[in-house]
Amino acid sequence: MSKDEILNKLSDAVVTGKIEQAKAGAKEALAANMEALTAINEGLVKGMSIVGDRYAAHQVYLPQVLMSAHTMYAGLDILLPAIPKAQAENMSRCTVAVVEGDVHDIGKNIVKTMLTAGGYDCIDLGKDVPIEKIVSTAEKEKVKVVALSTLMTPTMDGMKDVVDGLVESGYRSKVKVCIGGPPTSPAFAKEIGADHRDSNAQDCVAWLKKAV
Amino acid sequence: MTEGMTHVERVMAALTNEKADRLPAYPIACGVNRKLLNGGKGVSYRDWCHDPKLFAQAFIEGQKYFDFDFAIGLMDLSVMAGDLGAHVRMDEENTPFVDKHIVNSLEDYEKFVVPDIKKGRSGVLIEGTRIYSQALAGQVITAGFLEGPLLALSQTAGAERMFLDMFTDPSAIHKALKVITEYDAEMVKAFGTTGCNGLCWDYLWANYSCLGDAEYGEFEEPYATKLNKLTGENGMALAIHNCADLPHLDTQIKKFKPAIYSMAYYPLIPGSPSASEVIEKGYADNCLVAGQIDPQLFIRGTVEKISKVTSDLCHEVKTALCKRNLNARYCIASGCEVPPDINTKLENIKAVVDVTKKEGRLN
Numbered sequence: 390m391s392k393d394e395i396l397n398k399l400s401d402a403v404v405t406g407k408i409e410q411a412k413a414g415a416k417e418a419l420a421a422n423m424e425a426l427t428a429i430n431e432g433l434v435k436g437m438s439i440v441g442d443r444y445a446a447h448q449v450y451l452p453q454v455l456m457s458a459h460t461m462y463a464g465l466d467i468l469l470p471a472i473p474k475a476q477a478e479n480m481s482r483c484t485v486a487v488v489e490g491d492v493h494d495i496g497k498n499i500v501k502t503m504l505t506a507g508g509y510d511c512i513d514l515g516k517d518v519p520i521e522k523i524v525s526t527a528e529k530e531k532v533k534v535v536a537l538s539t540l541m542t543p544t545m546d547g548m549k550d551v552v553d554g555l556v557e558s559g560y561r562s563k564v565k566v567c568i569g570g571p572p573t574s575p576a577f578a579k580e581i582g583a584d585h586r587d588s589n590a591q592d593c594v595a596w597l598k599k600a601v
Numbered sequence: 602m603t604e605g606m607t608h609v610e611r612v613m614a615a616l617t618n619e620k621a622d623r624l625p626a627y628p629i630a631c632g633v634n635r636k637l638l639n640g641g642k643g644v645s646y647r648d649w650c651h652d653p654k655l656f657a658q659a660f661i662e663g664q665k666y667f668d669f670d671f672a673i674g675l676m677d678l679s680v681m682a683g684d685l686g687a688h689v690r691m692d693e694e695n696t697p698f699v700d701k702h703i704v705n706s707l708e709d710y711e712k713f714v715v716p717d718i719k720k721g722r723s724g725v726l727i728e729g730t731r732i733y734s735q736a737l738a739g740q741v742i743t744a745g746f747l748e749g750p751l752l753a754l755s756q757t758a759g760a761e762r763m764f765l766d767m768f769t770d771p772s773a774i775h776k777a778l779k780v781i782t783e784y785d786a787e788m789v790k791a792f793g794t795t796g797c798n799g800l801c802w803d804y805l806w807a808n809y810s811c812l813g814d815a816e817y818g819e820f821e822e823p824y825a826t827k828l829n830k831l832t833g834e835n836g837m838a839l840a841i842h843n844c845a846d847l848p849h850l851d852t853q854i855k856k857f858k859p860a861i862y863s864m865a866y867y868p869l870i871p872g873s874p875s876a877s878e879v880i881e882k883g884y885a886d887n888c889l890v891a892g893q894i895d896p897q898l899f900i901r902g903t904v905e906k907i908s909k910v911t912s913d914l915c916h917e918v919k920t921a922l923c924k925r926n927l928n929a930r931y932c933i934a935s936g937c938e939v940p941p942d943i944n945t946k947l948e949n950i951k952a953v954v955d956v957t958k959k960e961g962r963l964n
Contacts, residue, residue, distance in 0.1 A: 449813075451764045451812065453768065456765060490692075492690075517700070543940065572897055
């Protein structure tokens, strides 16, 4: 199988949500001595970008996006360990979390997927995450982006607590803080001292590419 | 202020597109009303949502304090999931939510069983609705509030899990949905005995940010159609609440034909329909549409700010209704529940009602 055929196989697997095809394509890429980052960026990520564009255009919906994301991660599980250490260290790190008190994580998972597809090494802290854990992870892992999500009104203030925690820790100036979720707004982001608020994961990644 | 019509007269006029003195008003104040109990000291969310008398009394006190045009008994969106077996985290002052789902494999969808609706919080909801519906009968239009099957399943199974399984094994999802529809049907019949005038369904996933027409048509529409019919058969008007950013209006208003449709507006989301757009596109022609004040304003806004927003909405709506030759076919409401947060400002809720009484007047 040629390089282009392998890359197309990976991309198609993500677009159609075929996990086994993604795993097979990832193994074939490595067997053909393809650079892992090439297989990721020109195969898996290309497919995820197509899905992201279709989602933004309301041509596909959450079930398909989530299936594509799982497919991409299945391929990444095989390809990421094959990235040379020096290359891996050059990837920008980010952390994503749903703030404490909230367990709704679909939005966060989509942002994580798009950040991963955008070349970020994502540390997913999950949902209902204590403020201190988000702050300490940012500092310890030297992340460049902290992406926070919440669906619920009562937990919005947790986002402010994270920003305040980053200020107190002295790490605020080294990181961009992005927030999202239905109750948030650009005005709220400004009010709490976050850098950005977005409604759309792909637009957020595009903003970060310019800002970081 | 003496008004030209009673609450019931006004809402009935709005529902039938007859002339009314003003637009109806109903900020969706539910859990927040518990702050009015116990002599104004309030009760915890936990106590409120486990005791039918406290649940009902909050709506009764809310009516006295705010002078709404409706009373709609939303408890929270984890009632059915909890009674189906999911673990519900019950903080003292916040909305309860599911923190442990019960679906870990496809086989788990086959284990759903209709619970005894006289027990658990389903029973509290039914009995509480009975108490406030009887207490407020003749004063305002009352309605029960119930989660639709797909919402209840997503709360029980976990939304991400459910969406993935829709893609890989739709038959498993349908097995659970059939059981939850039976559960909903029992609830409808029970609500039908309480004396409430209507039943408000939360069909949350009719949202183009989540599901397309094909998916919604497969996974909720047939079940909702059956339950909507059952609602009417049990003597209740059909109401639907959907706080989605991109709601399926054609399906939920034109096809389901509710008497009332409550919706939100997200100005930052391209395509999210504003109040005037909804009216101009004909969705209020045969339905009383309600919305769309940002619920955040009840916590973060000042009385001045929320009064201005309410006034602007009244004028926007009246202009659009006039263009469409409609009467009071829009209820000034919050786009979603007024946050039941301890920091929610009761004076902001009151301001919405008071401003609507003045600025929502119709000639």
